[in-house]
Each structure stands twice: as structure tokens, then as C-alpha cells.
Amino acid sequence: MDNENTTPVKLTLFDKIFPPELITIPNGHSVLRRRSRAPLILLLLLVAIYLSLKMTGFDMKLIITRFDKLLDLFVKLFHPKWEFFNKVTGPLMDTIKMSILGTVIGCLLALPIAVLASTNICKSPVIVSVLRFILALIRTLPTLVIALVCALVFGLGTFAGTLAISIFTFGIVAKMLYESIETIDMGPFEAMEALGANKFQAFWSACVPQILPVYLSHSLYCFEMNVRASAILGYVGAGGLGITINERIGWRDYNGLGMVLLSLFVVVVAIEFFSEYLRKKLS
Amino acid sequence: MIEFKNVYKTYPNGFTALKDVNLKIEQGEFVAIIGLSGAGKSTILRCINRMHDVTKGTLTVDGVDVNTLRGKELRRYRRKVGMIFQSFNLVNRSTAIKNVLTADVPDMDFFRVLFGIFSKVQKIRALDSLDKVGILDKAYTRCDQLSGGQQQRVALARTLNQNPKIILADEPVASLDPITARQVMQDFVRINKRYQITILLNIHHIDLALQYCDRVIGVRAGEIVFDGPASTITQEQIDFVYNGTKAPTLGDGE
Amino acid sequence: MAEKFEQIEKSFDQKLTVAQMYLMRPRKWLMYTLIVLILVVLVGWSGSSIHFEGLTVTGREVAKGVVSGVTHPDMKLMFGTGDTDVPYLLLQTMAIAVLGTLIGAILAIPFAFLASTNIMPKPIAYLFRVIILLIRTIPSLVWALMWIRVTGPGASCGVITQSVCSIGMISKMYITAIEDLDTRILESLDAMGCNAFQKIRYGVIPQLTASFISTTIYRFDINLKDATTLGIVGAGGIGASLVQCLNSRRWAMVGSFVWGLMILVLIIEFISTRVRKKLARGQ
Numbered sequence: 001m002d003n004e005n006t007t008p009v010k011l012t013l014f015d016k017i018f019p020p021e022l023i024t025i026p027n028g029h030s031v032l033r034r035r036s037r038a039p040l041i042l043l044l045l046l047v048a049i050y051l052s053l054k055m056t057g058f059d060m061k062l063i064i065t066r067f068d069k070l071l072d073l074f075v076k077l078f079h080p081k082w083e084f085f086n087k088v089t090g091p092l093m094d095t096i097k098m099s100i101l102g103t104v105i106g107c108l109l110a111l112p113i114a115v116l117a118s119t120n121i122c123k124s125p126v127i128v129s130v131l132r133f134i135l136a137l138i139r140t141l142p143t144l145v146i147a148l149v150c151a152l153v154f155g156l157g158t159f160a161g162t163l164a165i166s167i168f169t170f171g172i173v174a175k176m177l178y179e180s181i182e183t184i185d186m187g188p189f190e191a192m193e194a195l196g197a198n199k200f201q202a203f204w205s206a207c208v209p210q211i212l213p214v215y216l217s218h219s220l221y222c223f224e225m226n227v228r229a230s231a232i233l234g235y236v237g238a239g240g241l242g243i244t245i246n247e248r249i250g251w252r253d254y255n256g257l258g259m260v261l262l263s264l265f266v267v268v269v270a271i272e273f274f275s276e277y278l279r280k281k282l283s
Numbered sequence: 284m285i286e287f288k289n290v291y292k293t294y295p296n297g298f299t300a301l302k303d304v305n306l307k308i309e310q311g312e313f314v315a316i317i318g319l320s321g322a323g324k325s326t327i328l329r330c331i332n333r334m335h336d337v338t339k340g341t342l343t344v345d346g347v348d349v350n351t352l353r354g355k356e357l358r359r360y361r362r363k364v365g366m367i368f369q370s371f372n373l374v375n376r377s378t379a380i381k382n383v384l385t386a387d388v389p390d391m392d393f394f395r396v397l398f399g400i401f402s403k404v405q406k407i408r409a410l411d412s413l414d415k416v417g418i419l420d421k422a423y424t425r426c427d428q429l430s431g432g433q434q435q436r437v438a439l440a441r442t443l444n445q446n447p448k449i450i451l452a453d454e455p456v457a458s459l460d461p462i463t464a465r466q467v468m469q470d471f472v473r474i475n476k477r478y479q480i481t482i483l484l485n486i487h488h489i490d491l492a493l494q495y496c497d498r499v500i501g502v503r504a505g506e507i508v509f510d511g512p513a514s515t516i517t518q519e520q521i522d523f524v525y526n527g528t529k530a531p532t533l534g535d536g537e
Numbered sequence: 538m539a540e541k542f543e544q545i546e547k548s549f550d551q552k553l554t555v556a557q558m559y560l561m562r563p564r565k566w567l568m569y570t571l572i573v574l575i576l577v578v579l580v581g582w583s584g585s586s587i588h589f590e591g592l593t594v595t596g597r598e599v600a601k602g603v604v605s606g607v608t609h610p611d612m613k614l615m616f617g618t619g620d621t622d623v624p625y626l627l628l629q630t631m632a633i634a635v636l637g638t639l640i641g642a643i644l645a646i647p648f649a650f651l652a653s654t655n656i657m658p659k660p661i662a663y664l665f666r667v668i669i670l671l672i673r674t675i676p677s678l679v680w681a682l683m684w685i686r687v688t689g690p691g692a693s694c695g696v697i698t699q700s701v702c703s704i705g706m707i708s709k710m711y712i713t714a715i716e717d718l719d720t721r722i723l724e725s726l727d728a729m730g731c732n733a734f735q736k737i738r739y740g741v742i743p744q745l746t747a748s749f750i751s752t753t754i755y756r757f758d759i760n761l762k763d764a765t766t767l768g769i770v771g772a773g774g775i776g777a778s779l780v781q782c783l784n785s786r787r788w789a790m791v792g793s794f795v796w797g798l799m800i801l802v803l804i805i806e807f808i809s810t811r812v813r814k815k816l817a818r819g820q
Contacts, residue, residue, distance in 0.1 A: 048635050052636045055628060070684065073683050097582070104579075142766045144678075144769060145766075149783065159588060242678075268674050
């Protein structure tokens with residue numbers, strides 16, 4: 001072990017169970033080789049796959065033999081019922097409106113919280129860890145469950161959907177933002193303080209200009225996700241396109257569903273292009 | 284022995300990189316090729332291991348006409364000729380020893396290649412190669428954690444592991460800092476002397492070339508304008524090689 | 538025109554004064570006002586159709602119920618071992634995510650290679666990008682509702698849905714990794730005498746594995762959250778039971794499901810972040 005060629009390495013639990021191997025080459029020099037983790041990881045993975053297969057009862061054969069059912073469905077999806085477009089526009093607009101409002105509200109709420117949850121600005125570890133824990137909890141809740149609860153509390157409709165999107169956006173944007181804030185250059189902040197500015201003045205003129213573009217970029221990214229996510233919220237009664245989707249599937253009107261999905265596709269692609277363009281400009 | 288006989292090289296875009304090159308390099312020589320960028324230094328090296336084809340003339344290595352080699356023969360020939368690049372060309376995500384072991388790959392059968400199974404002998408030999416360049420202790424470190432000089436040594440070890448008779452080095456020290464550059468040059472000298480491997484290197488810094496190499500070849504616009512021992516080259520000759528511009532030295536900091 | 542040029546020339550002859558520089562200042566406020574204005578208009582437009590109608594009659598009761606459920610979860614359900622108890626359902630949710638992510642990660646490999654512009658000719662690459670985009674735009678819930686026709690309700694439907702849904706994001710991230718490939722390594726392998734297969738095995742694959750694994754783990758994180766949602770349409774996992782309890786207002790059970798979900802997601806997120814960090818900087 002105390003060979004002059006070995007650099008000190010931190011031994012993990014794994015290395016203690018499977019101690020590193022000392023390899024000596026013909027000229028007498030030697031080197032320590034840590035045992036590969038690959039076999040252990042592979043074994044764990046195989047066990048996980050086996051258990052998962054047992055638990056889910058997943059059967060590839062069934063899917064292959066009954067695959068034609070899906071193909072039938074797809075053929076209908078690719079022959080959208082064009083006259084249905086009139087009935088799509090209303091809910092589609094609702095979905096977009098829900099995403100816009102939800103994103104704006106969520107992002108506005110996220111800004112102060114994210115600032116308070118960044119270790120380089122907020123010096124109190126208690127506040128930081130409490131906020132981060134709350135954010136993490138919010139992020140664990142599936143949007144659809146939040147939407148369902150909102151719909152039960154505030155009644156069916158777009159308000160519940162907007163609220164659900166706001167909560168979801170808040171959790172994600174705040175997290176992305178505090179991670180970005182921690183990477184900003186704190187030099188200007190210290191310089192401002194040295195000039196005699198108070199903490200808020202220093203933060204406003206030294207940190208905000210650095211944070212703002214990142215914040216806008218994260219918000220746009222989240223908006224992209226929200227448009228896609230809000231399309232299904234209607235499924236639990238939270239307004240928007242989801243209601244139409246649910247209805248079409250219920251009636252097995254897959255040509256109509258094709259039209260709904262096509263409009264959604266066009267809107268999502270358009271928004272994605274636009275937002276990607278804006279985000280490129282911001283960076 | 285490497286022998287160029289009236290070699291011409293014209294690129295598909297019509298640019299003539301080599302004009303009537305005649306050279307003879309004996310086994311175990313340590314040769315520096317100097318010249319401006321674009322003069323044809325790289326082309327000379329790349330013709331030797333057939334990364335480029337010669338347009339006219341013959342290029343023989345140990346009596347074999349390089350231009351006639353095809354497919355498998357060519358790959359077998361390339362095993363004897365190691366090549367080192369300015370940018371190291373290592374797999375950054377792999378450990379040093381894995382990079383060195385890739386030198387054995389062309390001789391292995393399909394299944395061993397597919398699953399990456401290397402024998403104990405091969406591993407020991409790879410470690411030995413790493414030891415020859417003095418970085419045995421970094422064998423199990425990922426290459427992206429190594430410094431530039433260490434990475435170039437891994438590349439050198441990989442080349443040594445292929446047991447070459449000739450090493451071609453294309454600007455091996457150009458992206459290293461002056462101190463590391465000198466260390467790597469010393470590694471080259473040591474390997475050249477101890478294992479009698481022919482080393483041809485393209486080098487930008489005239490001072491390094493004169494200090495470490497035995498023989499200097501000056502290339503200007505695709506033609507050889509100087510060929511002789513490093514100790515005999517005069518300032519006028521250097522100026523001529525560099526077309527009247529000041530020859531770059533390590534002191535310039537590039 | 539000529540006069541203008543003379544004027545400009547004259548101004549270049551003169552030294553720039555402070556006053557001139559001030560006049561030439563970049564007018565950023567214009568852009569910022571424009572952004573804010575656009576946002577205000579968008580929010581106003583969205584807000585117009587989203588109405589807050591106060592709590593529903595039962596809303597107050599629901600809100601109270603959720604709070605009481607979360608604070609007093611059903612402990613017997615939480616730690617029971619039956620196949621309707623929280624641990625089993627969580628394991629099943631995880632099993633769905635494991636299989637879904639693995640199959641998705643494997644299916645994404647051909648898609649990613651076919652859609653990479655540095656490997657494939659541009660028209661083919663763009664065609665596959667559109668297909669990937671199509672897969673991504675169809676919401677996972679809709680996929681689940683379509684697959685249910687093939688597999689019938691149950692965990693298998695969740696697995697196949699997640700496999701397909703994962704292709705979109707995973708292949709998008711694979712493509713980035715493939716397009717970032719360092720091709721100089723191939724040159725040196727060529728110089729060493731490697732054939733095409735050997736070049737791929739030792740030049741391409743080692744560069745990709747780490748980022749592919751990292752992407753897969755990241756997607757597993759997302760799929761775990763998503764798997765809970767899929768339960769709502771009958772695709773297995775904990776989501777179905779959660780929604781049932783919510784609708785039948787069994788708050789204590791809701792509480793235990795929510796706690797189980799949050800704890801599982803937090804643990805997995807913690808582990809996945811650590812593993813991915815380790816992969817990025819090497820052991």
C-alpha cells in the first residue's frame with residue numbers, strides 16, 4: 001500500500017469491501033487499481049429489470065401481436081377531420097392563455113424565492129435549506145394531481161388549470177434560477193459594497209443585470225413545457241384542450257383527435273421555434 | 284529506412300503541397316521538419332503512413348512501396364508507424380490505460396474487440412508503456428483530469444504500446460506551455476535513444492528543433508530547402524526556410 | 538446623401554465630446570419597455586377569459602380534507618405489505634419507470650443516430666427530427682389512452698407508454714452528444730491501423746456512454762413522476778389509487794399516498810443528481 005507510486009486516493013465503502021488490486025510490472029514499479037464497479041452495477045440492473053418485469057407483468061409478445069390495433073388508430077389520426085377545427089380553436093386558445101398566465105404568475109413568484117434560496121446571496125443556511133426543501137416538495141407533486149385538487153377546490157375550469165401551472169412553474173423556475181444565480185460573478189457585488197452601497201443597492205445594480213437574461217431564458221423554456229403540459233390538464237377538468245381530447249377518445253372519434261393533436265403540434269412547434277430564437281438572442 | 288523519390292503531392296483542390304521531394308531517413312534518426320505553416324510539413328508526415336496518397340513518385344519504407352498497400356496490408360503497415368497529434372486525440376472520458384490499450388485493438392479478434400476484453404499480458408504491457416513516459420501512477424485516472432503534458436504523454440505511451448519502428452509527431456508540443464514542451468521533447472529524445480525508434484516531428488519552434496533533434500529538414504512551399512545536421516544550420520539558411528520572416532521560437536510564446 | 542457623409546466625416550475629425558457620447562448612448566429602455574408592454578398585453582388577453590369564481594360549495598371541505606389527510610396519513614396503508622398498500626404501489630410505479638426508461642433509452646439510439654446531421658445526410662436527419670418532434674408533442678396521457686387499446690389497462694400499458702414518450706427527449710439529448718463527438722480521435726485510430734468497426738467501438742462508443750447513461754438516469758427521474766400521472770387513465774402505479782381516493786374523499790389515504798410519493802421522488806432525485814455529477818467529472 002505505501003508504494004511511492006501510489007497517489008493517495010479516498011477509499012469508499014466499495015473499496016473497503018473489494019480492496020484495490022496492486023499490479024506490479026516487470027521492472028518492479030507498481031500501481032493500485034481500484035476494482036471496477038461495472039459488475040456490481042450490472043448485477044443490480046439485471047435484478048431491477050427482473051423484478052420490474054415480474055411486477056408490471058410486461059409482455060412484449062402481446063404488444064407485437066396486438067400492434068395492429070395501434071396502427072389502425074394511427075391511420076385514423078393521420079386522417080384528421082378538418083371541419084372539427086372550429087371546435088378546437090376555443091379550447092386551444094384557453095390552453096395557451098392558461099400557460100401564459102400560469103407561467104407569468106409562477107415566474108414572478110419564483111424570482112424572490114430563488115434569490116433567497118441561493119447560498120451566495122442569502123447567508124442564512126436555515127432559510128436556504130428550508131426554501132429548497134419546500135421547492136423540492138412542490139416539484140415532487142405531479143401537475144395532474146395538483147390540477148385535480150385545484151379543480152375540486154375551485155370548481156372545474158381554466159382557473160384551476162392556471163393555478164396548477166403556476167405552482168408547477170414556480171417549483172421548476174425557482175430551482176433553475178437559484179442554480180444559475182449561484183454561478184454569477186460576485187465581484188461586482190463586492191465592488192458596490194466597497195463603494196458604500198447597501199446590500200439591496202449592490203444587489204440591484206450588480207446582480208440583477210446578470211440574473212435577468214438567465215431568468216427570462218428559464219421562463220421561456222418553462223413556457224414551452226407548460227403549453228405541452230397544460231394540454232392534458234383538461235383531462236381532470238382543469239380547462240383547455242384536455243377536455244376535448246378526453247371527449248374525442250371517449251367517443252372513439254380518432255379522426256377528430258387527429259385534428260386536435262395536429263393543431264396542438266403546430267402551436268407547440270411554433271412556440272418552440274419562437275422561444276428558441278428568443279433564448280438564443282438572450283444568451 | 285524511409286525513402287522519398289521525386290515525390291509530388293497535389294490536393295484535389297489543385298494545391299501542390301509537395302514538389303519533387305527526395306529524402307532518405309535511416310532507422311533510429313531523430314529528425315525535425317521545420318517551415319512555415321502551409322509549407323508542407325504535415326503532408327510529408329501524412330504521406331509516410333498513407334493518411335494522404337502520394338500523387339507522383341515513390342515512397343518506400345523498409346523496401347515496401349507505401350502507395351501499393353491496400354486495406355488489410357495498409358492497416359498492418361500502419362501498426363509499425365505510430366502517430367502523435369498536436370491535440371493528443373485521446374478519449375477524454377476513458378482512463379489513461381484504456382487509451383493506451385486501444386493500440387492493441389487492431390490485432391484482436393472480433394469478440395474481444397466488441398466486449399473490450401484485454402488479457403493480463405496486454406494490460407501489463409500497457410502499464411509498462413505508461414511507465415516508460417513516467418506516468419504510471421495516473422494509469423487509472425480519466426484523461427480529462429490530466430494536464431496537457433500528461434495527456435501528451437498518454438498519447439506517447441499509446442504510440443509506444445503499438446511497438447512502432449517509426450514515430451511521426453505532428454506539432455506534438457504546440458499546445459503545451461514552454462516548460463512542459465521541453466519535458467515532452469526530452470521524452471522523445473529518451474525514447475529515440477533507448478529504443479532506436481525513428482522519430483520525425485513537425486515543429487514550429489526553431490529553438491526546440493535545434494536543441495533536441497539530430498537532423499533538421501527545412502521545407503518551403505513544398506520543396507526541401509535545407510537538409511543537414513542541426514548543428515550546421517546557419518542563420519541565413521533559417522531565414523531562407525522561413526521566407527525572410529522571423530523564425531518562431533519558444534521565447535515568443537507563440 | 539453626400540451632405541450627410543460630409544457631416545459624418547466631420548464628426549469623425551472632431552474628438553468625441555462627453556455630450557455627443559451621451560446622445561449616442563444605447564437606448565435599452567426602449568427594448569425593456571417593449572418587452573414589458575408585450576407581456577402586459579398578453580397577460581391581459583389571457584386573464585380576460587380566466588375567471589375566479591371563488592371556492593365551490595364543497596371546495597372548503599376539500600381543502601380542509603387535503604390538509605387533514607396530509608397531516609394525518611393512514612399509517613396502516615403507509616407501511617402495509619399488501620398489493621393495495623403504499624410500498625407495493627410505489628415499487629410498481631418504480632418498476633414501470635425502470636422498464637419504460639430502459640426500453641425508451643434503447644429505442645432512442647437508432648433515432649438519435651438517424652437524426653444527427655454529422656452522420657446522416659441533411660434531408661434524412663431532418664425527417665427524423667420531425668418524427669421525434671411528433672412523438673414529443675403527443676401528450677403522454679394521450680399515448681397511454683391509445684396504448685390501452687393494445688395492452689388493456691394495467692402496468693404494461695404504463696411501461697409501453699413511457700418507452701415511447703421517453704424517445705423524444707432522450708434522443709434529443711443523445712443527438713447533442715453525437716454532434717459534439719470529437720472526430721480527431723478517429724484520425725488517430727486510423728493512423729494506428731484500426732478498421733471501421735474498431736474505430737466505432739473505441740473512438741465513438743467510449744465518448745458517448747457516459748452522456749447516454751447520464752441522460753437515461755435523468756429521464757428515469759422524470760418518468761418516475763410521470764408514471765404517477767399515468768395511473769389516472771388506468772396505466773398502473775400509484776396514480777390510479779391516489780385519484781380514486783381523492784374522488785371518493787378518503788383524505789387519510791390521500792395523505793399516505795402523497796407522502797409516499799414525495800419521499801420516493803425526493804430520494805430518487807437525490808441519488809440521480811449525485812450519480813450524474815459523478816459521471817460528469819469522473820470517478
